[in-house]
Amino acid sequence: MRDATHPTSLDYHPLVEHFLSLPARDRFLRFGQLLSAADICAVVDTILRDPANALLVREPSPDLAGVAHVEFQGEVALLGLSVATWARSLGIGSRLLCEAAHLALQRGVTVLCVRNLSRNPELCRLGRRLGFCVACDTEFFAQRERPRGAIRERPDRRSPPPIALADPDLPWPFESPVGIASREDESPRPGAF
Numbered sequence: 001m002r003d004a005t006h007p008t009s010l011d012y013h014p015l016v017e018h019f020l021s022l023p024a025r026d027r028f029l030r031f032g033q034l035l036s037a038a039d040i041c042a043v044v045d046t047i048l049r050d051p052a053n054a055l056l057v058r059e060p061s062p063d064l065a066g067v068a069h070v071e072f073q074g075e076v077a078l079l080g081l082s083v084a085t086w087a088r089s090l091g092i093g094s095r096l097l098c099e100a101a102h103l104a105l106q107r108g109v110t111v112l113c114v115r116n117l118s119r120n121p122e123l124c125r126l127g128r129r130l131g132f133c134v135a136c137d138t139e140f141f142a143q144r145e146r147p148r149g150a151i152r153e154r155p156d157r158r159s160p161p162p163i164a165l166a167d168p169d170l171p172w173p174f175e176s177p178v179g180i181a182s183r184e185d186e187s188p189r190p191g192a193f
């Protein structure tokens with residue numbers, strides 16, 4: 001499998017094509033809603049404005065097999081991840097998820113918010129299999145246990161870092177969705193963006 005790389009302006013059309021080729025359910029899971037083509041172009045503009053926070057797997061080049069983007073809003077990190085239907089079950093999603101988690105960790109963020117995570121059993125399973133803490137259901141929150149990342153810190157960028165995936169749309173009983181950077185006096189609701 002090719003390595004994940006950051007996008008350049010040359011990736012504008014491949015990115016738009018990648019997102020437009022996703023089936024409706026996948027687009028809903030990726031963006032949190034069914035975006036129009038114009039909205040998708042706007043998302044690609046956003047990704048290309050901040051390429052350091054995006055990762056692509058080109059396979060076979062120049063087609064995009066997978067795209068990950070971490071959007072930082074203050075202390076909150078929102079993950080967008082998609083793998084082309086023809087490239088699934090090859091480990092590309094796992095690779096990009098681990099790389100995205102490392103991007104978040106570099107900024108001191110230990111919880112990645114994923115829209116519709118509680119409606120996405122595939123991603124929940126993938127996250128758990130990789131060793132991530134997955135906070136996506138009311139049962140998890142009923143334990144009143146703050147989501148934390150995996151205990152082991154592994155230096156390999158392809159391995160899961162100590163980070164959690166969380167659904168920002170569930171009632172959040174904790175002071176902040178952010179791990180080590182949280183402050184006691186604020187109660188930001190993830191997903192308010």
Ligand SMILES: CC(C)(COP(=O)(O)OP(=O)(O)OC[C@H]1O[C@@H](n2cnc3c(N)ncnc32)[C@H](O)[C@@H]1OP(=O)(O)O)[C@@H](O)C(=O)NCCC(=O)NCCS
Pocket residue numbers: 026027029030031079080081082083084087088089090091092093094095114115120122123125126129
């Ligand atoms: C969720 C998603 C990103 C997963 O991508 P993927 O590339 O298929 O993920 P992986 O290949 O790493 O893992 C998927 C499965 O393939 C298996 N797999 C991984 N590597 C494999 C390999 N080399 N050979 C065979 N199977 C493999 C994994 O064990 C996993 O199995 P599981 O479903 O039992 O957990 C993809 O389905 C997707 O884009 N969905 C739509 C958008 C979305 O839901 N985005 C997430 C929210 S932003």
